Amino acid sequence: MKKERILAGLLLAALVVLVVRALVGWPVPEEEIIPVGIDLAQPFYPVYFGSRENGLLAPEFHQGTASVEQVLADLVAGPKLQHLIGVIPEGTVVLGHRQVGDTLYVSFSHHLVTNHPGGSTGEILTVYAIVNSLTDVEGVAQVQILVEDQVVDTLAGHLNLRRALSKDHSASGSSVL
Amino acid sequence: MKRAALIAFFLLAILLFCPNLSEASLKLFVEDEEVQLENDLVMINGNYTIPVWVFAEHLDAEVQIAGAQVTIRFVDQVIEMELDKETALVDGVEFKLEVAPQELRGEIIVPLRFMADQRHLSLTYVQELNGFRLARKAPRFSGLSSLLLGEGARALPSAAEAEQQEEASEPEEPAEPETTVVIYEPSSERGLKEIVFRGGPRASVFLDLQSYTGYQTYLLEQPARLVIDLYGVSGDPPPALEVDSPVLSAIRASRFDDQTLRVVCDLKAPTGYQVLPAPEGGLTIEFNFLLTALELQEKDGELLLSFAMSAAPEVQATYLQNPLRLVLDFQDTTLMVRSFDVPVSVGPIVRFRAGQHSPQVTRVVLELTEPLASLPVQEQTAGAFALPLFRGTAADAAAYLRGQNAQVSEVQGSELLPVQDGVLSGLVIAVDPGHGGSDPGTIGYRGTFEKDVNLGISLYLGELLRQAGAKVVYTRDSDVYVSIFRRPEIAVEANADLFVSVHANSHIERGRARGTETLYRAGDPVSERFARLVQEELVKAITLIDRRIWGRNDLAVFNGCDIPAVLVEVGFLDHPDEEVLLRAPGFQEVAAQGIFNGIVRFYLENMR
Numbered sequence: 001m002k003k004e005r006i007l008a009g010l011l012l013a014a015l016v017v018l019v020v021r022a023l024v025g026w027p028v029p030e031e032e033i034i035p036v037g038i039d040l041a042q043p044f045y046p047v048y049f050g051s052r053e054n055g056l057l058a059p060e061f062h063q064g065t066a067s068v069e070q071v072l073a074d075l076v077a078g079p080k081l082q083h084l085i086g087v088i089p090e091g092t093v094v095l096g097h098r099q100v101g102d103t104l105y106v107s108f109s110h111h112l113v114t115n116h117p118g119g120s121t122g123e124i125l126t127v128y129a130i131v132n133s134l135t136d137v138e139g140v141a142q143v144q145i146l147v148e149d150q151v152v153d154t155l156a157g158h159l160n161l162r163r164a165l166s167k168d169h170s171a172s173g174s175s176v177l
Numbered sequence: 178m179k180r181a182a183l184i185a186f187f188l189l190a191i192l193l194f195c196p197n198l199s200e201a202s203l204k205l206f207v208e209d210e211e212v213q214l215e216n217d218l219v220m221i222n223g224n225y226t227i228p229v230w231v232f233a234e235h236l237d238a239e240v241q242i243a244g245a246q247v248t249i250r251f252v253d254q255v256i257e258m259e260l261d262k263e264t265a266l267v268d269g270v271e272f273k274l275e276v277a278p279q280e281l282r283g284e285i286i287v288p289l290r291f292m293a294d295q296r297h298l299s300l301t302y303v304q305e306l307n308g309f310r311l312a313r314k315a316p317r318f319s320g321l322s323s324l325l326l327g328e329g330a331r332a333l334p335s336a337a338e339a340e341q342q343e344e345a346s347e348p349e350e351p352a353e354p355e356t357t358v359v360i361y362e363p364s365s366e367r368g369l370k371e372i373v374f375r376g377g378p379r380a381s382v383f384l385d386l387q388s389y390t391g392y393q394t395y396l397l398e399q400p401a402r403l404v405i406d407l408y409g410v411s412g413d414p415p416p417a418l419e420v421d422s423p424v425l426s427a428i429r430a431s432r433f434d435d436q437t438l439r440v441v442c443d444l445k446a447p448t449g450y451q452v453l454p455a456p457e458g459g460l461t462i463e464f465n466f467l468l469t470a471l472e473l474q475e476k477d478g479e480l481l482l483s484f485a486m487s488a489a490p491e492v493q494a495t496y497l498q499n500p501l502r503l504v505l506d507f508q509d510t511t512l513m514v515r516s517f518d519v520p521v522s523v524g525p526i527v528r529f530r531a532g533q534h535s536p537q538v539t540r541v542v543l544e545l546t547e548p549l550a551s552l553p554v555q556e557q558t559a560g561a562f563a564l565p566l567f568r569g570t571a572a573d574a575a576a577y578l579r580g581q582n583a584q585v586s587e588v589q590g591s592e593l594l595p596v597q598d599g600v601l602s603g604l605v606i607a608v609d610p611g612h613g614g615s616d617p618g619t620i621g622y623r624g625t626f627e628k629d630v631n632l633g634i635s636l637y638l639g640e641l642l643r644q645a646g647a648k649v650v651y652t653r654d655s656d657v658y659v660s661i662f663r664r665p666e667i668a669v670e671a672n673a674d675l676f677v678s679v680h681a682n683s684h685i686e687r688g689r690a691r692g693t694e695t696l697y698r699a700g701d702p703v704s705e706r707f708a709r710l711v712q713e714e715l716v717k718a719i720t721l722i723d724r725r726i727w728g729r730n731d732l733a734v735f736n737g738c739d740i741p742a743v744l745v746e747v748g749f750l751d752h753p754d755e756e757v758l759l760r761a762p763g764f765q766e767v768a769a770q771g772i773f774n775g776i777v778r779f780y781l782e783n784m785r
Contacts, residue, residue, distance in 0.1 A: 050684075050685050050686065052686070052689070055684060055689065055690045085685060085686045085689070086685075087685050110220060110225070114225075117619055117620075117683045117684070117685060117687055117751060118618055118619030118620070118627065118683045119618075119619045119627075119680075119681070119682040119683025119684065119746070119749070119750070119751065120680060120682060120696060120732075120744065120746055121682050121683065121684050121685075121690060121694075121746070121749075122619070122682075122683045122684055122685040124729075125684075125685045126685060148220050153660065153661055153662060153733060154661050154733050156618075156619070157611060157612050157616060157618060157661060158661075158680075158732055158733065158734070158744070159731050159732065159733060160661075160662075160731055160732065160733035160736055161733075162662075162733075165731060168731075170727070170728070
């Protein structure tokens with residue numbers, strides 16, 4: 001159901017862009033229609049990174065079926081697209097994860113905190129890149145971030161990480177740098 | 178309850194079944210020297226700890242352990258802690274600790290970040306070494322990581338080896354050197370064309386280099402000299418230079434090996450320095466200003482701190498309580514007189530001390546019986562300066578200065594609302610300077626701590642609110658750590674009507690973003706109106722990019738606090754241009770005025 005919604009949304013967005021191009025000849029780079037070359041007929045999933053264009057989150061689509069391990073590996077590896085920014089601080093490794101009901105607990109190494117640049121903007125990007133990406137995995141509705149296997153108050157002094165977080169659509173959108 | 182049980186079960190399961198998940202054997206370096214740890218560094222409640230003996234063996238401290246009492250005594254600072262207690266006394270001032278000192282595996286461990294902050298040491302994680310590095314903050318380029326990242330890096334002599342090699346040509350007593358290493362990419366043109374001594378208020382030496390692959394510096398004592406090894410530099414050395422300067426007497430160069438040219442600056446006394454690569458090529462070595470005399474004076478009821486220097490340095494003032502102290506940090510300054518700590522009776526000053534706090538900073542501390550604040554430095558005669566001391570708090574001094582120069586706000590572009598006295602009477606406003614103490618917040622390109630910017634703006638804001646009749650409740654009014662969840666409780670306990678949290682921002686890609694934004698509790702239309710007015714007035718005052726207002730339901734600082742609440746991100750500290758603004762007291766004052774104007778508008782339009 002979720003994948004069908006994403007697919008429908010993508011097709012609609014592509015249609016809108018094509019209509020705009022047809023009407024006003026507005027040049028749209030290929031990557032803005034479909035960020036990476038994926039076969040829409042085959043399974044694919046989004047991984048969220050920072051956008052250089054607007055300072056918010058943007059999805060990069062990967063071919064395949066999303067699994068927690070794969071999405072975490074994709075997040076740590078960083079984006080393939082040039083206009084996106086990695087959101088996981090350097091040196092961070094995933095120590096483990098476990099799902100209880102629809103809540104996914106993910107433990108990161110201390111680098112997630114110690115190498116994070118801080119700022120509410122930076123913190124929101126990192127936290128919701130993780131949360132928004134993982135909640136697109138089947139069966140995961142919320143994510144509890146742990147650091148060195150422990151619940152922490154916050155990552156960089158702004159967000160409440162004592163509790164599990166749900167997807168935040170407002171972290172993706174338009175803004176100014 | 179069920180969820181808590183599930184979380185507990187999950188954590189227990191992780192601990193039981195995944196004991197080796199955490200990264201083991203983190204190393205610790207002090208400057209570039211590895212500390213031989215007997216046990217792994219331990220993380221408690223998200224905070225790394227450090228064995229207390231490291232301070233005795235590597236950071237010139239005397240450590241005393243008497244029962245549960247742990248005392249770490251530095252030349253200029255005494256830090257006292259008690260085992261299993263989450264408080265510490267730093268020169269008599271109480272600080273809250275995120276983790277209590279404790280005994281573990283036969284060692285006393287103390288919080289690492291707290292100690293680094295108190296000693297003004299940078300604490301970085303060096304990925305290549307899988308370890309933390311504690312270092313003095315002074316040099317602009319200090320580069321163990323740069324060394325390791327540099328391509329074509331050659332095997333560099335250790336500091337001790339360099340000392341030994343230096344002594345091979347000059348039989349001198351060895352001293353503990355201070356070392357800086359930077360490596361650059363190799364280039365084709367190599368040679369030191371000329372050594373240029375630049376006099377003036379701040380002595381500097383320019384090395385006219387066509388190119389080099391890296392350099393390493395050593396500050397040596399007995400006799401005092403600064404050694405700069407230039408790597409990848411060929412050709413003959415230029416002739417030695419005799420100079421007439423209070424800082425140095427000669428600069429000489431010699432070939433060390435076929436790839437290394439050694440430059441030695443003979444100093445009159447060991448002094449701080451910075452090595453700055455010049456944009457057009459070459460290296461500039463800037464030496465500290467020299468502080469040669471310090472005196473307290475009282476003339477016609479006016480208090481002055483007089484001092485003799487070649488030029489007026491930047492002086493950063495911090496006001497501390499218990500006991501009352503005014504701390505004055507002279508930046509890029511070396512104290513040329515002996516450190517002292519003497520009782521005095523000059524106005525409200527009862528104790529006067531000075532010392533070299535770090536290679537770049539001379540610290541003067543005045544112990545007080547009533548508040549004093551510093552005003553801008555005035556030059557009296559050539560080389561003689563006075564720092565007037567104002568009887569009152571920093572906010573009083575700021576108000577006094579505004580009275581002295583009524584055009585300040587106009588010049589800086591802030592529009593003052595026609596606020597009559599007492600317009601906010603009866604209102605209780607919680608002002609929350611973000612971060613603090615062991616939590617510096619984000620750190621700017623030039624090393625500015627967010628916590629200091631937030632506190633500066635908040636204190637100015639609090640003073641404006643008080644003048645308008647409001648009762649102000651600070652979540653912190655000095656450089657202390659307060660838990661993010663304790664902050665809204667303080668507001669609730671004070672029956673605050675409004676909550677304003679002051680922050681400076683950072684993007685995940687440093688230097689990427691700029692501008693102002695205000696966050697508010699999502700789904701609360703009153704907070705949204707409050708945020709809109711604060712954002713509007715703040716942007717009008719400081720004229721940075723108007724990013725957005727943003728409703729959030731996940732901010733810890735709004736937790737359990739249902740009054741109109743905003744979190745203001747004044748600007749991006751990680752952006753070099755905005756950092757310059759954010760660290761300037763004048764800009765902080767204008768930002769406070771903007772937030773204040775927003776609060777007044779919100780009150781007049783929505784609460785009265």
